[in-house]
Amino acid sequence: MSENSAVKGIIIDDQVAENITRVEELSYELKVGEVMTKNVKSLSPEMKMGEVLDFFRQDRISGAPVISNGSLVGVLSIEDLIHALIHSDMESPVGKYMSTKPITVRDSDQVVEALKIFVSTGLGRLVVVDNDAKMVGIITKGDITRGLLKALQREIQAEELRTYRASHLFEDIESDRTSLILRYNIKQGDFLRGGQASSHIKRALLRLGASPQLARKCGIAVYEAEMNLIIHTTNGGVIRAEIEPNKISIDAYDDGPGIKDIELALKPGYSTASEKVRELGFGAGMGLVNISRCVDNMKLESAWGKGTRLSMKLFLQEKEVVGEGRSSTS
16 A cells, blocks of 8 residues: 555545545545645844744734745744743744754655645645756745645536536537437456546536436446446447437447347346356346336337347426426437
8 A cells, every 4th residue: 555545544445535625535536736825935044033023913824834044944933932931042043943854745756645644744835946956935834725725616616617518519400309428348348447437427417507316327337337338248348428408318228249138138136147257246137127226218128149228218307407408209
């Protein structure tokens, strides 16, 4: 397990990973250089502690790096200043009270690395250096909080823009029948990517203005069809979704091996999944049953040795229409 897989002593296993928030994900994605404070004011080792008091008060800061001849030689914090005040030693130089071995973090490091250091050391700030060990900024917990909030805000604004554009996809398009077609190639045995097509289609529907309930129903149906392609096919298959203002049509098809007994395959609990697949938690024989509960129309066609096609349709009520549609004919 890598060092990045543990934060605050918590091992990131599959169960914990399911509950990781977007903020936590961002701490692994953002670089320190993206959230740090640049153009940092610094102190010199010869500066008197009394001057530092005025410096901190005027600039409303609680710490600063100490620079001598262009090089980082230490860090002085508000705690160091308090020690000097307690001893009535405000005429002493900064060099007497500063920390001479400052802990640094690189601007190219992930924010999570800075968080680890804050947790393990209890420090309130870290000097940020580049790959040549030259100081380029300083980072505090407040910088990280502000950086994460700004990143979330950018994501929200970008998602709102994508949603607006998608929801107006059918607007002012003159045609007898307007639709959006999404196509996904599904690989046999690719459990790692299982559910991606479902997630992408669900997101597309939400951006088009579909209700969360409709998106969930469609997402479940596509997920079950997707897993069937992963589990039961010879070479994988294709999922094709056609989204119209008042109707969603989904097809999942493959080139083999096919289904010997369709009537039996439609019964709850029936499955031809291998023992290996069952050990992974799949192949319970409820996929087609779950699909039928989520769609308005389901048709299963198969030829043994040739392949299978599963067709699903969801008919939208007027309040559920996606895009700018209001009425259309099937």
